[in-house]
């Protein structure tokens with residue numbers, strides 16, 4: 001009775017967002033999935049359960065950020081990457097501790113994922129933080145993870161990894177040429193791309209029907225609306241499935 005109504009209440013359509021840049025949250029994602037998202041291919045609506053999970057994650061971010069503000073260590077929040085770069089994105093926080101600045105990325109994790117992060121952060125979280133360190137010129141950062149079920153906290157202090165960032169930037173420059181210059185659908189991901197995958201992305205992919213047929217154009221559309229993309233946010237359906 002109420003559950004069904006609440007599921008419908010929370011369910012929402014995901015806007016299609018054609019654009020000409022990458023989001024930080026796309027590092028570690030399947031290049032074909034990135035292509036389909038960039039070109040604004042249609043995707044299924046966000047179901048009520050996933051929407052509520054995302055809302056729980058948002059609340060945890062706010063709660064932890066408020067606490068850090070209360071402690072007086074926050075230098076800046078929601079800081080965007082300078083315009084004109086390959087990536088768009090906003091880091092959660094920059095804090096100052098003992099005279100050093102740290103970029104802080106707050107992540108919420110399913111208990112299973114949280115357990116897997118006992119000794120190291122998730123690779124995609126690590127790479128996202130590395131991008132912020134690279135673009136802000138800050139040599140260190142923190143991944144602050146909260147267990148969604150127990151609110152247990154875990155942190156990973158990491159230095160800027162210039163070698164890894166060089167590899168990531170080169171990979172996305174190639175992808176930029178493939179998608180934005182040549183306008184081509186990237187080839188099916190190989191072992192190199194899958195090295196950065198945290199899980200089998202094909203299993204949760206909303207673009208399987210297009211991908212399996214190598215579809216490179218939105219059926220019935222040849223033009224993309226880049227102006228509409230400027231008002232769209234970075235969240236995608238599968239960003240927070242942790």
Ligand code: SF4
Pocket residue numbers: 030031032033188189201202203205206207208211212
């Ligand atoms: S089905 Fe797999 S390979 Fe194809 S776009 Fe989705 S994640 Fe990528």
